[in-house]
Every structure is written in structure tokens, then in C-alpha cells.
Amino acid sequence: MNDRRVSDDLLRPLLRTSRLFYVLVAILCAGVGLGAVSWYVQLSNGIGVWGLNWPVFWALDLTNFVFWIGISHAGTLISAILRLVNARWRRPVTRSAEAITVFALMIGAMFPIIHLGRPWLVFWMVPYPNDRAMFPNFRSPLVWDFFAISTYLTGSLLFLFLPMIPDLALVRDRTTGFRRKVYGMLALGWTGTTKQWHRLETAMQIMAIAILPVAISVHTVVSFDFSMAQVPMWHSTIFGPYFVAGAIFSGIAALIVAMAVLRRTLHLEQYLHPVHFQNLGKLLLMMSLLWMYFVFAERLTTWYGNEPSEMAVFWATQRGRFAPLYWTMLICNFAIPFPILAIRKLRTITGCVIASLAVLAGMWIERFLIIVPSLSYKHLPYSWGEYRPQPVEITLMISTFFAMALLFTLFAKFVPMISIWELKVGDHPAHEPTPAEQDEVQGLWRAQP
Amino acid sequence: MAHRWGMAVDQDRCTGCGACVAACHAENNIPTVGDDQAARGRAMHWIRVERYWEGEFPDVRLKFRPVMCQQCDAAPCESVCPTHASHHTDEGLNAQVYNRCIGTRYCANACPYNVRFFEFYNPVWPKPLQLQFNPDVSVRSVGVMEKCTFCVQRIKTAERDAKAESRPLKDGDIQPACAQSCGAKALVFGDLNDSESEVSRLSRSSRGTKLLEDLGTQPKVTYLQRQSE
Numbered sequence: 281m282n283d284r285r286v287s288d289d290l291l292r293p294l295l296r297t298s299r300l301f302y303v304l305v306a307i308l309c310a311g312v313g314l315g316a317v318s319w320y321v322q323l324s325n326g327i328g329v330w331g332l333n334w335p336v337f338w339a340l341d342l343t344n345f346v347f348w349i350g351i352s353h354a355g356t357l358i359s360a361i362l363r364l365v366n367a368r369w370r371r372p373v374t375r376s377a378e379a380i381t382v383f384a385l386m387i388g389a390m391f392p393i394i395h396l397g398r399p400w401l402v403f404w405m406v407p408y409p410n411d412r413a414m415f416p417n418f419r420s421p422l423v424w425d426f427f428a429i430s431t432y433l434t435g436s437l438l439f440l441f442l443p444m445i446p447d448l449a450l451v452r453d454r455t456t457g458f459r460r461k462v463y464g465m466l467a468l469g470w471t472g473t474t475k476q477w478h479r480l481e482t483a484m485q486i487m488a489i490a491i492l493p494v495a496i497s498v499h500t501v502v503s504f505d506f507s508m509a510q511v512p513m514w515h516s517t518i519f520g521p522y523f524v525a526g527a528i529f530s531g532i533a534a535l536i537v538a539m540a541v542l543r544r545t546l547h548l549e550q551y552l553h554p555v556h557f558q559n560l561g562k563l564l565l566m567m568s569l570l571w572m573y574f575v576f577a578e579r580l581t582t583w584y585g586n587e588p589s590e591m592a593v594f595w596a597t598q599r600g601r602f603a604p605l606y607w608t609m610l611i612c613n614f615a616i617p618f619p620i621l622a623i624r625k626l627r628t629i630t631g632c633v634i635a636s637l638a639v640l641a642g643m644w645i646e647r648f649l650i651i652v653p654s655l656s657y658k659h660l661p662y663s664w665g666e667y668r669p670q671p672v673e674i675t676l677m678i679s680t681f682f683a684m685a686l687l688f689t690l691f692a693k694f695v696p697m698i699s700i701w702e703l704k705v706g707d708h709p710a711h712e713p714t715p716a717e718q719d720e721v722q723g724l725w726r727a728q729p
Numbered sequence: 730m731a732h733r734w735g736m737a738v739d740q741d742r743c744t745g746c747g748a749c750v751a752a753c754h755a756e757n758n759i760p761t762v763g764d765d766q767a768a769r770g771r772a773m774h775w776i777r778v779e780r781y782w783e784g785e786f787p788d789v790r791l792k793f794r795p796v797m798c799q800q801c802d803a804a805p806c807e808s809v810c811p812t813h814a815s816h817h818t819d820e821g822l823n824a825q826v827y828n829r830c831i832g833t834r835y836c837a838n839a840c841p842y843n844v845r846f847f848e849f850y851n852p853v854w855p856k857p858l859q860l861q862f863n864p865d866v867s868v869r870s871v872g873v874m875e876k877c878t879f880c881v882q883r884i885k886t887a888e889r890d891a892k893a894e895s896r897p898l899k900d901g902d903i904q905p906a907c908a909q910s911c912g913a914k915a916l917v918f919g920d921l922n923d924s925e926s927e928v929s930r931l932s933r934s935s936r937g938t939k940l941l942e943d944l945g946t947q948p949k950v951t952y953l954q955r956q957s958e
Contacts, residue, residue, distance in 0.1 A: 325850060326848070326849055326851060326871040327832070327847075327849055327871075328850040328871075331769075332834075332849070333769055333770030333771055333849075334772070334773075334837070334843065334846060334847070335770075335843045337834035337838050338834060338838055392833075395833075396832045396833060396872070397830070397831065397833075397834065397847065397848070397871065397872025397873055397874070398830070398831050398871075398872035398873065399831075401831040402831065404812045404831055405812065414813070414829075416811050416812060416813075417808075417810055417811055417812060417813045419808045419809075420808065420809050420810055420811040421809060421835075422809070422811040422833055422835060423811045426811075505835075508809065508839075509805065509809065509835075509839040510841055510944055511839070655838060658841060658843060659841045659842075659944070660796070660842065660940075662777075662794075662796075663842075663843035665770050666770070
């Protein structure tokens, strides 16, 4: 495959627009608009239009928050780790992963704002100088959230943007007029000198290392929202790693789905090979086993410890009101993906996508089951309660999926979804290079004009 | 010496009449949400009377437990509030600054007693209830958390009056609305730093227990367990 063809293939979506694209964007915008209307209804009436009540003060809001922040771990962890170990097959994958990270993070970070009783005062969580010397409470995990997420968002934006620079320069050189100007600005004067390549490589190396602890800390802090409170089944030391593992799990699933969609719609069959899906499928399989291990460890210690308030929540999920959801979760996160991904014959693109869709559903349920049963069955049985989701919060939630699709579609329209320069310096992904070829590639990486 | 306000609840005396609940609503401008919202779990009773049946029919025994904010010394609600809306006062009260509350509802989730209530909608008072607002208590708007204050407005008034008359506060000078309206005198309020006060005496009772004491929240409400049949 020559360089020319790679550029042509991957730039085609940017330069040519079909009618279908406008239809798709219109539909997605309508979906997002639905969410905006829901939020308007909530703002003008009060959060009472949600199903929240005493004692379930958090439900879909925090479920979606944790779910989307979890999805955002696709990019950083996968992309950063694969970059660091220099896995060759990563090249066509990283850009989508990094884009998912940024968009999922933006959507996830929205929930702690819109779920507030008085969202217009959200800036009180920010430490800003003011005449009354009122600062946020640094002991609150919600304030830790603010810092963790803003750091992560900044880092992931950089991590997405840095490897985009040479591609943006390529687009700049292929376009004219207004577009050339915009891409020129975004390309930051990239000309492809050896010095620039060297700097880019260094910056990317630094970011790949720096983003890893940030990503892990973000989901740990998110888990602290729960584990810091003395609520049955929340107050647990396992939550940090459990949440991080679940996040990577759902992140990989989201990446597989997004890649399959891209492959089909942008005709990238030449670039996204079955081997990419198989490799990601293996990662997903590993995470499924890890997740199952965490569930087992959490459930067994709770059951064996037999602490009354925890057992109320335990039985409510195991065989009580939440049991249907609980067992669906286990089926979606383990019973479906495990055989599909473990058996080589089934680990096809379709197989991986089916497993991933199941995992996405299962991980959403997992987040819900962490939050709602615990709040429904707190220490005093007199104050046990029930929660039923209401239309406003459901439409809000659905609209976030539209928002994700919209952001991803627009991104694919304006930026090559596969890193063109990385593909050019790399080998054909399906082919394992000899050491001599590897040296050659390394040389290419450095000498790229 | 600073005061340390506390309460003793004698479960032998409580008849479960609910006068405390009504008095609390009237004193603290607590909205009544209506049947529909109450059925959906939005009722706001800063004090509630929990009812428990003990034993097997026909040998059952009825037990009432009025539960209000336990004014914990190590309050789980305070540390989690991102804006300091929920904070500890010098006199040991868990104060809630409505104006500072942005409505994360984290405090209500962290509270093991479930004694925090949220304004899910802007409150409305059916006529003629709007005529009996207590001018000493602010009316809360949509999106803020609220809870029992031990009738802090009465505490402050009594402290001010005592200061104006240059005399120390006497035990019994302050009566929260619930204690004042309790016909059976099951609720006793006072200063726990004054070892002679009635609340201190009752808190030392061998019948005394704290609600969910092993969570380490150090509540300032003592429950005197029921002994009579």
C-alpha cells in the first residue's frame, strides 16, 4: 500500500461529503436536542422531575457519570500502553481510542453539573479568589473529582492533539481557502523538519507516561465518591481498582464498537483488519476475567463477613428486587463475552462487536447496581426506599449516547480517524516484521521529513 | 464554657402521637409536599417517629423511636460537602447553610440516619398555611438540602436574651419545638457540657444508647431504651 493511497483513502471522508452525512448529523442533533429539552424541563421545575427521592438521592445521574468516565479509559490506557510497549498493531486504533476518551469525558463530566439542585452555582466547587475567602471543602471527594477530571480532560486533549499535528498539516496541504487557514492554524506551523519530529516524539512519550497515572487516579477518585461514605457495600477498599478495571473493560468495548462502525461506514477494511479486533478482543477477554475476579472477591468477602446492613444490600441484588439486573449484568459481562472471546473461531469482528455491546450494557448495569441498591437499603430499615427512573432522566441519558455519536461523527468528518503518518511509518499491521525491518521502521520514524 | 447541645429521647415515654412532627413542620417552615409526592418518597419530616413491632403475634410489643438529626460530633455529612454548606458550629451543631448549598445531595447519601431532606421542587404552601410562617426561619427554595437544626433560632434567641439580661442560661431555657410539644416529655433538650442538666443526667442513664453508635459518628442524641411491657 503506497503512501499516496493511504492519504487518499483516509482523507476522503474529510474532502467529500455525502447527503447521508447531513441526514445522520440532523438525526443525531435531534437526539441531543431531546436531552437539552429534558434539562430545560428539569431546570424550570426542579430535580423532582427525576425519580430521585428519600433515600435514593443519586441514581441515573451518578450511574451515567461513572459509566461515561469509565468509557473514557479506552483511549488513554489502551493508546498509552500500546504506545509505550510499541505494539505495532496499535497504529490504526489509537486515534479513535483517544477521541473516545475526550468525548466520553466531556459527557461524563457534565453529569455532576446537571444533577445539582442548583447547577448555576457549580463554580462554587472551584477554588477561585473572592472577597469572602470562601473556598471549596478540600475534604470532599466531589472536589477531588473536580481536580481529577479537569486534569484528565486537559491531559487527554493534549494526548489526542499531539499525534494529530502532522495529519492536520497534511490536510492543510491538501485543502484550499478557508479550510486551509483553519487546518493551518491547528497544525501549529508544522513543516515536518527533523527537529519537529524529534520534539513531537518526545512530547508524545512524555504524555503517554504522564497520562497513565492520571487515568488510574481519575477512576479511583470517582470510586472514592462512594467508598468514602459509610454506606453499606460502598465503604470498601476494593473500589479503587474495581472501578479502574471496570473502566478499562467498558472502554475497550466502546473502542471495538466504534472501530467496527468506522470500518463499515468509512470503508476502512484495508486498514482495520480482523487482527485488530482479535487483539482488542483478547484484551477484552482479559478484562472480563479480571472484572469477574473483582466481583467474586467483593461478593465473597461481603457474604462471609455477614455484616447485617451489608447483607441487606447483598441479598437485594443477589436474589431480591435487583436480582434480574444483577444476573443480567453477570451474563452481559461474563457469560456472553467469555466464550465468544475465548474461542478463537468466534473471535471474529462480528463476535467481538456482539461481546462488546453486551459488555457496554453490562457495565452500565454494574454502575447502577453499585449506586441504587446501597442507597435503597441503608442502615435503618425504617428508611429503606424504592427508586423508579422517570422520563426526564431517561431521555437525558439516551441523549448522551446521541451526543457521543454526534461528536464522533463530526470528529471523523474533520480529522482523519486513522493516524496517517503513523500508518506510513509503520508496517502493514497484519504482518509481523523481521528485526531488520524493525530497524528500518525505527529509522523511518526518525528520518521522516 | 461553650455549650454542647444534645437531646435525650425516652422510648419508654414516647407514645408515637406525632405532635413533634407537626410542631417541627410549623416551627421550621417545612413544606408539606402532598400525598402524591409523599408517596414518591419526597416527604420532609425533619423529625420522624419510627414504629417497630417486636415479638410474634399475639405477644407483640410496639416501640416508637423519634429520629431527628443526631448532630454527630464526627458527622459523615460534613466532610463530604464540597462547599462547606454542611459544617460544624462552635456549639457542636451540624449547621446547614442553605445559601451555600448547591444540591449535590452527597450529605444525604453519606448520612447513615437518613435525616436530611431535599427540596425537589420550589415549595408551595396550601392556603392558609402561608399565613403561619415563622419569621425567624428562612424559607428554603428548590435544590437545597435541609435538616433538623435543634431549632437553632430558639437557641440563638435564648442566648441573646440571657446576654441582654446579664444572666447565665438556665437548663430548660431552650425548648426545641419537638420537645416543647411532647406531651409525654419523651424529648429532653439541653447542654451536655452542664453535667447537672437534665439531658446530661438522662444521657448517663444505664438505659442510654446511641443510634448506630458503632459507625463512630458520635451522635449527641441518646435513646433511653424501652423497658416496660
